[in-house]
Amino acid sequence: MWAFLGSDCMFFGTLIATYLVYKGKSIAGPEPIDVFSIPVTSVSTFVLLMSSMSMVLAYSALTRGRMKAFRVWLLSTVVLGATFLGFQTFEFYEFANHHVEVRCNDAATEWTDLEASLATGCAAGAGGAENITVRGFSDIEYHATGEHGPEIEGKYGLTPRTNLFGTTFFTLTGFHGAHVTLGVIWLMSLFFFSFKKGGVTPKRNLDTDLAALYWHFVDVVWIVIFTVVYLFGVFEGF
Amino acid sequence: MTSKSHTTAQNDQPAEVHTGHPTPMTYFKVAMTLVVITAIEVVVFFFESLSYGIIPILAILSLVKFALVAMFYMHLKYDHRIFSTMFVAGFILAFLVIFALLGLFQWFI
Numbered sequence: 001m002w003a004f005l006g007s008d009c010m011f012f013g014t015l016i017a018t019y020l021v022y023k024g025k026s027i028a029g030p031e032p033i034d035v036f037s038i039p040v041t042s043v044s045t046f047v048l049l050m051s052s053m054s055m056v057l058a059y060s061a062l063t064r065g066r067m068k069a070f071r072v073w074l075l076s077t078v079v080l081g082a083t084f085l086g087f088q089t090f091e092f093y094e095f096a097n098h099h100v101e102v103r104c105n106d107a108a109t110e111w112t113d114l115e116a117s118l119a120t121g122c123a124a125g126a127g128g129a130e131n132i133t134v135r136g137f138s139d140i141e142y143h144a145t146g147e148h149g150p151e152i153e154g155k156y157g158l159t160p161r162t163n164l165f166g167t168t169f170f171t172l173t174g175f176h177g178a179h180v181t182l183g184v185i186w187l188m189s190l191f192f193f194s195f196k197k198g199g200v201t202p203k204r205n206l207d208t209d210l211a212a213l214y215w216h217f218v219d220v221v222w223i224v225i226f227t228v229v230y231l232f233g234v235f236e237g238f
Numbered sequence: 239m240t241s242k243s244h245t246t247a248q249n250d251q252p253a254e255v256h257t258g259h260p261t262p263m264t265y266f267k268v269a270m271t272l273v274v275i276t277a278i279e280v281v282v283f284f285f286e287s288l289s290y291g292i293i294p295i296l297a298i299l300s301l302v303k304f305a306l307v308a309m310f311y312m313h314l315k316y317d318h319r320i321f322s323t324m325f326v327a328g329f330i331l332a333f334l335v336i337f338a339l340l341g342l343f344q345w346f347i
Binding site: 014 | 296328332
């Protein structure tokens, strides 16, 4: 297991390196600063950290022969892991349907590149054009009498095919999500095996120990991804 | 998973007594430390005045979290050194791969 985890470190290392190499190299489309929501990702990080705690408590209960506590903590881990996956699915959905809104009268220095791109449609909207087209955007609507003056809004979804950021980001976080999914299935199977006679017992705890190691590894990988991809990602100049 | 920690129990009682392993309270304290560090990371992130100083701060905090999980939850602190060696070797190689790729694509320039 340790040899596998060591090799998996290198696997994620290459994905993180690829993400960093291509960061800021996208020609068009959303960048990290446009789509990332640090508060939401912080909550999902908290959920994964808590799942690591419940996993270690499950293993601790098993080695102490407390099967009921083991099952409760193990099921908690499964639920928390599934919750993390729910957050990731929500995040991917939001990215794929990324909504951009710009106040046409704001100073251009306040806009991100993506917002500045959409703002080029303001002139057409002010001129009375019915179908405003801005490269890459869909569902564009111009409101001449918005709350803060004329506003324009549109959709520019981020998918693996949109730009280099999308490709590297979805590959990295997608593989991590696949690891979490595998972990959830593994822990779920241990939960059911614990009801089978001779399946998972305080004496036969190696299977659980290995699953716990895998689960904690998934957690430490996310610790790195959260810092390097999300926190550094939104920081301009990195 | 130290071999010396296995007992020869034949019944359904715990066979693996990890001598020196932390108590559930220690695990809880580690979890709370991880949560606090994550909260600090998020707070630090919103301090725009730190500018580039944010990078080493976040990197160190992340490394501390990584080490805490590896040492206590993955019980490397209590296991035989060979397990730590295998994992840390992979980790160091991963870092070397990252820096080699970044250097190859002139990321530092």
